[in-house]
Amino acid sequence: MEVEMLELDEKELFVCCGSTQFAKEMAKASPFSSLDQAVSAARHVWFNLVDVNGWLEAFSAHPQIGQSPSSQWSKAEQSTALATATESSSQELADWNARYRQKFGFIFLICASGRTTAEILAELKKRYSNRPIIEFEIAAQEQMKVTELRLAKLFSAKGKASSTAF
Amino acid sequence: MEVEMLELDEKELFVCCGSTQFAKEMAKASPFSSLDQAVSAARHVWFNLVDVNGWLEAFSAHPQIGQSPSSQWSKAEQSTALATATESSSQELADWNARYRQKFGFIFLICASGRTTAEILAELKKRYSNRPIIEFEIAAQEQMKVTELRLAKLFSAKGKASSTAF
Numbered sequence: 001m002e003v004e005m006l007e008l009d010e011k012e013l014f015v016c017c018g019s020t021q022f023a024k025e026m027a028k029a030s031p032f033s034s035l036d037q038a039v040s041a042a043r044h045v046w047f048n049l050v051d052v053n054g055w056l057e058a059f060s061a062h063p064q065i066g067q068s069p070s071s072q073w074s075k076a077e078q079s080t081a082l083a084t085a086t087e088s089s090s091q092e093l094a095d096w097n098a099r100y101r102q103k104f105g106f107i108f109l110i111c112a113s114g115r116t117t118a119e120i121l122a123e124l125k126k127r128y129s130n131r132p133i134i135e136f137e138i139a140a141q142e143q144m145k146v147t148e149l150r151l152a153k154l155f156s157a158k159g160k161a162s163s164t165a166f
Numbered sequence: 167m168e169v170e171m172l173e174l175d176e177k178e179l180f181v182c183c184g185s186t187q188f189a190k191e192m193a194k195a196s197p198f199s200s201l202d203q204a205v206s207a208a209r210h211v212w213f214n215l216v217d218v219n220g221w222l223e224a225f226s227a228h229p230q231i232g233q234s235p236s237s238q239w240s241k242a243e244q245s246t247a248l249a250t251a252t253e254s255s256s257q258e259l260a261d262w263n264a265r266y267r268q269k270f271g272f273i274f275l276i277c278a279s280g281r282t283t284a285e286i287l288a289e290l291k292k293r294y295s296n297r298p299i300i301e302f303e304i305a306a307q308e309q310m311k312v313t314e315l316r317l318a319k320l321f322s323a324k325g326k327a328s329s330t331a332f
Contacts, residue, residue, distance in 0.1 A: 051298045052299065052302050053222075105218060136218050
């Protein structure tokens with residue numbers, strides 16, 4: 001029984017998570033025998049190897065939530081939010097995004113998949129009261145969720161929908 | 167019974183902790199009626215208001231531990247370390263400092279006051295195995311200890327050795 005391996009290059013990995021160090025370390029760990037193996041490697045690299053500057057680099061690669069996303073992937077991830085936005089909720093979200101960025105020094109990051117604008121706004125307001133270091137770690141966890149979704153899409157696009165090939 | 171107030175300006179505060187935001191917020195909170203009040207304000211500003219970029223800014227204001235410090239205060243804080251350093255321990259410390267910086271993206275920070283080179287080296291090796299986010303918070307706590315010592319010196323230098331003036 002041979003396991004088919006999937007090779008991912010730095011460029012593809014950087015689209016999953018915009019940290020140069022993440023993309024480099026993951027490319028070194030590639031190829032992967034399954035999505036599970038890739039996700040497990042990604043979690044290790046992101047939480048243990050990528051330094052705080054790398055986290056900030058990856059955060060800055062995202063569009064502001066609620067703003068017209070430039071990438072296809074951000075657009076798909078924010079489709080529920082975009083479909084449920086009204087003019088006033090969009091404005092409120094923009095205002096809170098600005099307050100958040102002012103306080104924390106990086107963009108508000110949330111795995112938006114399946115969430116409405118109202119849910120995202122409620123989460124933003126709740127997280128706004130956190131201490132900067134706490135919020136920094138929460139944002140990193142949200143980034144990891146986004147990375148996992150994108151790795152899954154990458155595997156799927158490359159004809160690897162199942163986690164292991166028999 | 168009147169309490170004498172001590173005014174601290176941004177420049178003095180920046181020497182205690184090299185974050186622009188810290189110095190600004192503390193200058194706003196000045197004058198202080200006692201060292202205790204100043205330390206309490208400093209803790210609030212550092213842990214709740216200064217963002218992660220501000221932490222990195224403050225870390226980068228320190229000399230590498232074990233290297234000839236340029237400021238009088240760093241020199242005094244590292245006097246025990248400097249007095250107990252041998253050629254080989256200095257070299258080992260320099261090597262580990264480089265490894266630490268390579269892994270975490272910022273300088274190894276420790277409140278060196280009263281610690282020997284051997285103690286500092288042992289602590290560096292122990293902390294080196296931490297995850298980046300954990301180490302980031304530990305470094306911030308060490309920075310706060312340094313800030314407290316420097317605030318105390320500032321109060322003392324300005325003729326305010328006791329915590330409250332009656």
